[in-house]
Amino acid sequence: MKKYDVPDIVISRLPLYVQTLNQLLREGKSVVSSSELGERLKTTPSQIRRDLSYFGGFGKKGSGYDVISLMESLRSILNLNQIWQVALVGVGHVGMALLHYDGFGRKGFEIIAAFDQSPNVIGRKIGGIEVQDVELIEAEICQKHVDIGAITVPAENAQAVADRLVNCGIRAILNYAPVYLEVPKHVQVSNIDPVLKLQKMTYYLK
Amino acid sequence: MKKYDVPDIVISRLPLYVQTLNQLLREGKSVVSSSELGERLKTTPSQIRRDLSYFGGFGKKGSGYDVISLMESLRSILNLNQIWQVALVGVGHVGMALLHYDGFGRKGFEIIAAFDQSPNVIGRKIGGIEVQDVELIEAEICQKHVDIGAITVPAENAQAVADRLVNCGIRAILNYAPVYLEVPKHVQVSNIDPVLKLQKMTYYLK
Numbered sequence: 196m197k198k199y200d201v202p203d204i205v206i207s208r209l210p211l212y213v214q215t216l217n218q219l220l221r222e223g224k225s226v227v228s229s230s231e232l233g234e235r236l237k238t239t240p241s242q243i244r245r246d247l248s249y250f251g252g253f254g255k256k257g258s259g260y261d262v263i264s265l266m267e268s269l270r271s272i273l274n275l276n277q278i279w280q281v282a283l284v285g286v287g288h289v290g291m292a293l294l295h296y297d298g299f300g301r302k303g304f305e306i307i308a309a310f311d312q313s314p315n316v317i318g319r320k321i322g323g324i325e326v327q328d329v330e331l332i333e334a335e336i337c338q339k340h341v342d343i344g345a346i347t348v349p350a351e352n353a354q355a356v357a358d359r360l361v362n363c364g365i366r367a368i369l370n371y372a373p374v375y376l377e378v379p380k381h382v383q384v385s386n387i388d389p390v391l392k393l394q395k396m397t398y399y400l401k
Numbered sequence: 402m403k404k405y406d407v408p409d410i411v412i413s414r415l416p417l418y419v420q421t422l423n424q425l426l427r428e429g430k431s432v433v434s435s436s437e438l439g440e441r442l443k444t445t446p447s448q449i450r451r452d453l454s455y456f457g458g459f460g461k462k463g464s465g466y467d468v469i470s471l472m473e474s475l476r477s478i479l480n481l482n483q484i485w486q487v488a489l490v491g492v493g494h495v496g497m498a499l500l501h502y503d504g505f506g507r508k509g510f511e512i513i514a515a516f517d518q519s520p521n522v523i524g525r526k527i528g529g530i531e532v533q534d535v536e537l538i539e540a541e542i543c544q545k546h547v548d549i550g551a552i553t554v555p556a557e558n559a560q561a562v563a564d565r566l567v568n569c570g571i572r573a574i575l576n577y578a579p580v581y582l583e584v585p586k587h588v589q590v591s592n593i594d595p596v597l598k599l600q601k602m603t604y605y606l607k
Contacts, residue, residue, distance in 0.1 A: 394508070399589050
């Protein structure tokens, strides 16, 4: 099975499986059935079996999945057995929150550089990282083989920042700006927009 | 068609359609085809037609959708023609970012109260809202028919906060804590976890 033959929606569920398996492990469980996993994840056992079947057979019929080995397999499929470097552009309130968030580091993502255009933050050290002038993106990032960019600038600047990051070899963008970014096909974009989440929930509120 | 007969995944795409139609409107377009919408949204025209078909017929065969009328219909389906009140619990960096974010207000979501347990922030005014002691959640929220809660507290406190909000009548939770919240069936939860988004993208990076 080739990488791009697995539906994207399946891939987007795998990190949730890893998170849940991790939780089960902390609770001392070593084996889990697809129905128990389904219950935890508010989905059906058959969807879980279908999702996992893209990657070969895990677990034996009737005896459930081995928690550690399934978690390790999924982590390996998701390429989580390494530290990924992240460059962050935009040190407003959201950027500051990300720089202070220790969950990134614990989960294998290290912010190695942060940029802003405001003299108010350039030179300040936030969450251990010294904020640099946004003019230095190319000088700092292009040589370093950084794969991931986090964009936390205002909407109107986001596309220009994305273009510069992509030109420097960034292949995955975590985008907090409420705009659709145009990027080449080989670049992944994940949008984080709380308004879209709220607008979905209000459907159910009447 | 009853509310819960529409697949949740379809509902979660509607806000994106609204966002894109809004963008088209700003570009001066009054009619859009399902292929053009599909291109903008990086999906197929047939998925868009299938999604919209849950809500009856929009647009005539061959002539495309009227941008304004489709947008208004979807906004109405999502209950976006009103202001929704939001109570926020946890004024750390993420909470501060949300209190400062003017996109909420512009899109119909008004944070009307913010709570924290730290004397460092209680009493401070942030983004126009005075932060209150978390002990006052019930006194402030239960009477006010607030429907939506935003949880931006550390993971270990999130479930307890969710329980209190639900007891006060909150029916939708925007959860920034990296934990699965247990809530009654009638309560919606949307999780915002940048790590899960990153962990999905790394699948494609090797």
